[in-house]
Amino acid sequence: xxxxxxxxxxxxxxxxxxxxxxxxxxxxxxxxxxxxxxxxxxxxxxxxxxxxxxxxxxxxxxxxxxxxxxxxxxxxxxxxxxxxxxxxxxxxxxxxxxxxxxxxxxxxxxxxxxxxxxxxxxxxxxxxxxxxxxxxxxxxxxxxxxxxxxxxxxxxxxxxxxxxxxxxxxxxxxxxxxxxxxxxxxxxxxxxxxxxxxxxxxxxxxxxxxxxxxxxxxxxxxxxxxxxxxxxxxxxxxxxxxxxxxxxxxxxxxxxxxxxxxxxxxxxxxxxxxxxxxxxxxxxx
Amino acid sequence: xxxxxxxxxxxxxxxxxxxxxxxxxxxxxxxxxxxxxxxxxxxxxxxxxxxxxxxxxxxxxxxxxxxxxxxxxxxxxxxxxxxxxxxxxxxxxxxxxxxxxxxxxxxxxxxxxxxxxxxxxxxxxxxxxxxxxxxxxxxxxxxxxxxxxxxxxxxxxxxxxxxxxxxxxxxxxxxxxxxxxxxxxxxxxxxxxxxxxxxxxxxxxxxxxxxxxxxxxxxxxxxxxxxxxxxxxxxxxxxxxxxx
Numbered sequence: 071x072x073x074x075x076x077x078x079x080x081x082x083x084x085x086x087x088x089x090x091x092x093x094x095x096x097x098x099x100x101x102x103x104x105x106x107x108x109x110x111x112x113x114x115x116x117x118x119x120x121x122x123x124x125x126x127x128x129x130x131x132x133x134x135x136x137x138x139x140x141x142x143x144x145x146x147x148x149x150x151x152x153x154x155x156x157x158x159x160x161x162x163x164x165x166x167x168x169x170x171x172x173x174x175x176x177x178x179x180x181x182x183x184x185x186x187x188x189x190x191x192x193x194x195x196x197x198x199x200x201x202x203x204x205x206x207x208x209x210x211x212x213x214x215x216x217x218x219x220x221x222x223x224x225x226x227x228x229x230x231x232x233x234x235x236x237x238x239x240x241x242x243x244x245x246x247x248x249x250x251x252x253x254x255x256x257x258x259x260x261x262x263x264x265x266x267x268x269x270x271x272x273x274x275x276x277x278x279x280x281x282x283x284x285x286x287x288x289x290x291x292x293x294x295x296x297x298x299x300x301x302x303x304x305x306x307x308x309x310x311x312x313x314x315x316x317x318x319x320x321x322x323x324x325x326x327x328x329x330x331x332x333x334x335x336x337x338x339x340x341x342x343x344x345x346x347x348x349x350x351x352x353x354x355x
Numbered sequence: 356x357x358x359x360x361x362x363x364x365x366x367x368x369x370x371x372x373x374x375x376x377x378x379x380x381x382x383x384x385x386x387x388x389x390x391x392x393x394x395x396x397x398x399x400x401x402x403x404x405x406x407x408x409x410x411x412x413x414x415x416x417x418x419x420x421x422x423x424x425x426x427x428x429x430x431x432x433x434x435x436x437x438x439x440x441x442x443x444x445x446x447x448x449x450x451x452x453x454x455x456x457x458x459x460x461x462x463x464x465x466x467x468x469x470x471x472x473x474x475x476x477x478x479x480x481x482x483x484x485x486x487x488x489x490x491x492x493x494x495x496x497x498x499x500x501x502x503x504x505x506x507x508x509x510x511x512x513x514x515x516x517x518x519x520x521x522x523x524x525x526x527x528x529x530x531x532x533x534x535x536x537x538x539x540x541x542x543x544x545x546x547x548x549x550x551x552x553x554x555x556x557x558x559x560x561x562x563x564x565x566x567x568x569x570x571x572x573x574x575x576x577x578x579x580x581x582x583x584x585x586x587x588x589x590x591x592x593x594x595x596x597x598x599x
Contacts, residue, residue, distance in 0.1 A: 217576065229455035234576035236428065242562060248421055248579050250408065255580045280591040284405040305407050311587025313460035323458050325584040 091115065091148040095129055095158045102129045102156040112136040113146050121159075122350025128157040130349075159349055179215040186222045188230070193262030195345070196220060197338060197353075200237075201331055202246075202253040210253065211245035214238070222261070222321075230316050231259065231323070251305065252327040254334050258341070261321035268344045269322050275341065276312040276324065283309070308333045380481060380515050385525055387532055389480075391472045396465045397537035397597040398422050398530070399586030404541060406585050415543050416552060419534050421579045423560050426530045427567030428578045429456070430505040434526045436572055437509025438519040443490050447497075449506035452572055457503070461589045465599035470504035477511045484514045523568045527560045540596065 090113045094106035109115050114134040121130040135146065152158045188194055198218055203209035215238045222231040235255075237245045249255070260269050283306040307329040315321045324341075328334045339354040346352040383389060400418065403409050409418055433449050457463035478488040490510075494500040505526065512522035531553060539549045577583055589599055 219576075229452055231458060232452065232455040232575075233458050235580050236576040236578050237580075238578070240424075240566075242559060243417075243421060243424060247417065249581055252581055255584070277591055280588050281593065284402070284588060284592055286405055286594065287407055287410070303407050303410060309406060309581075309584050309588065311459075311584050311591070313458060313463075313587055315455075315458055315460070315463075325459075325580065325587055327581045327584045 089149050090146045091133070093131060093148070093150045093158075093160075094153075095151065095156045096153040097156055100127075102127050102152075102158060104129055104131070113148070122346075124350075126157075126347070126350035128159060128349045130159045130161070130351075133160065133162055157348065159353070161353075178213040180213070181215075181217050181219075183219040184221070186220070187226075188222060188261065189225055191263055193264035194222070194259065195261075195265065195342070196259040197256070198258075199254060199256030199326075199334060202249065211237070211249055213245075220257070220259070222259075224316070231261075231321060233257070233323075249327075252309070252329055254326070254328045254331055256326040256328070256334050256338075258324040258326075258338070259321060260324070261316070264348060268342070271344065272324060272341050273312045273314075273322060276310050279308075280310060308337070310337070377516060381517060381521070381525070383480070384477075384511070384515070385529060385532075387536065389476060391469060391476055393469060393529070393533045394536060394540075395598045396469065396533065397541065397599065398534045399461075399582055399589065399599070400534060400537050400543075401541060401595055401597045402585050402587075402589045402592060403582070404543070405592055406588065408585060409543065412544065412548075412552075415538055416556065418582075419531065419538075419552075419556055420559050420563075421582055422534055423527060423531060423556070423563050424567075425577055425579045425582065426527060427563045429575050431523050431526065431564075431567050432570045432572040432575045433503075433505040434509040434512075434523050435519050435569055437506040438513040438517065438522040441510045441513030443493065446490065446506055446510050447494070447500060449509075449572065450501050450503050453503045453506060454501045456575055459583050459587045461586050461599045462583075466504045467501045468598070470502040470507045473504060473511070474502060474507050477507075481511070481515060486514060487511065519569070524561075524564055527564050531556060531560055537597065 089108075090111075091109040092106060093104060093108075093115065095102055096105045097103070098105065104117055107115055107117065112135045114136065116132040116134055118130060118132075121128070133148070150158070150160065184196070184198075186194060186196070198220060200216060200218065202211045203213070215236075217234060217236045217238075219234040220231065221229070221233075224230040235257075237248075239245055258272075260272065287303050309327045310324060312322055312324050315323060326334055326337065328337075335354060339352070342354060343352045387393065399422070400409070403418060409415055430453075433453055437446060437449055453466070454463065457466055474487070474491050478491050481487060494502070508526055508529075509519075509522055512525065513519075517525075535544075535549045535553045535556075538544050538552075539546055544552060586599070589595070589597075
């Protein structure tokens with residue numbers, strides 16, 4: 071099964087060669103400005119004139135896919151360059167929805183790859199999350215395959231962060247089983263000097279949050295599972311951990327598994343509130 | 356056995372050990388008595404228990420299977436490439452790549468601790484392979500080699516003359532061996548129950564091996580983000596038996 075997926079991936083990669091979108095952000099008149107903006111169907115960029123405080127130098131770019139979502143078989147690629155001393159935010163207006171193409175012979179496969187090339191004093195924030203689907207309607211991790219790859223290279227070719235998460239329905243393990251009751255997984259990367267304070271604060275907050283959630287259950291394994299009175303034995307609804315990476319721990323990666331989308335949103339809102347001074351607006355506000 | 360023939364054809368520095376069938380070295384390498392410190396690591400099992408993710412023997416079985424799948428998808432490519440090209444340059448390249456790939460700090464530190472110990476032991480034990488000692492000394496002098504476990508395991512297997520099929524299966528075996536051992540010490544299962552479980556899961560491990568073996572390191576990926584998140588919480592545990 072893996073062999074067939076590789077073939078499909080090769081097909082997709084050759085389609086991506088012609089970029090669907092290109093953006094360049096440079097300093098013009100002392101302000102971060104989009105100097106080049108190109109996109110073709112199904113991708114569109116929306117660049118509002120002003121987001122938040124005009125004292126902050128930051129460009130906000132919203133990406134939009136026609137139809138509001140991605141259907142299996144779509145391939146979209148984007149190349150973005152942010153010049154020295156500039157700040158740019160790339161985001162979507164709402165969460166990207168992945169639709170099953172009804173009646174299509176091909177299974178629902180989404181392959182995402184993001185490559186970031188940074189230099190020593192670059193700062194970077196990446197938020198990457200996926201939900202199990204319309205989990206309130208019972209659609210839980212129902213798709214065939216999802217792969218999200220985030221690579222960060224430092225000063226050219228030095229690998230700094232190479233992560234690829236693959237969720238694939240398998241014959242031995244299916245995705246829902248691997249996720250247990252968690253409906254959302256998310257990853258936040260904070261890298262670079264401008265985020266030093268936020269990094270320290272997030273690590274401390276995560277440590278405090280999880281220390282309260284982790285404890286030895288008082289009983290060992292029971293052969294037939296939990297009993298009703300065991301709310302102390304219930305899994306935490308929000309699990310998060312923080313790891314440093316890179317030389318001198320210049321980056322941190324926060325990994326989250328949560329039972330609700332709202333809890334992840336609140337977490338991001340709270341932890342990234344300090345970015346308002348950098349971006350003009352608090353993200354996820 | 357085809358593996359034996361492949362092993363013989365891969366032998367490079369084996370003049371001194373040609374009289375000794377490879378089995379002796381192979382079995383010693385996989386024996387848990389080899390002092391590589393593997394018993395200090397639980398593969399996130401201890402954190403999973405304290406997060407109440409494991410509350411029945413079935414949960415334990417499922418957990419082990421998911422860890423084995425992740426071992427296959429993430430680490431076997433490193434074992435495979437290292438076994439096929441057990442030279443210094445390849446090792447260092449794999450070591451750098453794995454250092455960037457193990458983004459979970461807990462598993463990254465466990466990997467370097469186990470890898471360092473394994474190479475130190477192998478260099479002392481398998482003296483008929485002098486390049487083990489040389490590579491170790493050169494790399495200690497470099498200072499920025501992390502000594503990650505999976506590539507080193509592959510290198511040692513390759514230099515001993517083992518085929519990449521054997522080394523990848525062996526890596527799955529020692530992972531299974533070590534988690535089961537951790538499970539007994541965490542009182543999740545008794546010694547006999549552990550042995551029964553290990554044999555039952557061996558069939559699944561073999562299927563995992565067939566699915567994930569012989570892949571390039573560029574294709575390495577993780578398949579259990581939940582377990583990765585939970586293992587990352589190990590440092591927040593108030594009381595712990597294990598390092599990871």
